[in-house]
Amino acid sequence: MESKEAVICSYECTFCTECAAGPLQERCPNCRGELVRRPRRVAKEAQDT
Numbered sequence: 714m715e716s717k718e719a720v721i722c723s724y725e726c727t728f729c730t731e732c733a734a735g736p737l738q739e740r741c742p743n744c745r746g747e748l749v750r751r752p753r754r755v756a757k758e759a760q761d762t
């Protein structure tokens with residue numbers, strides 16, 4: 714499930730915000746890129762028109 718917010722780096726590695734704020738220090742351990750908040754996916758349904 715993806716109920717929690719997540720962060721993402723420029724190489725699209727995703728982590729939960731708790732890990733990013735804690736042990737990862739807002740850095741991606743894979744590519745050392747900066748982790749930023751990923752926009753949450755919103756259910757798109759009949760909102761337009």
Ligand SMILES: [Zn+2]
Pocket residue numbers: 722723724725726741742743744745746
């Ligand atoms: Zn990365």
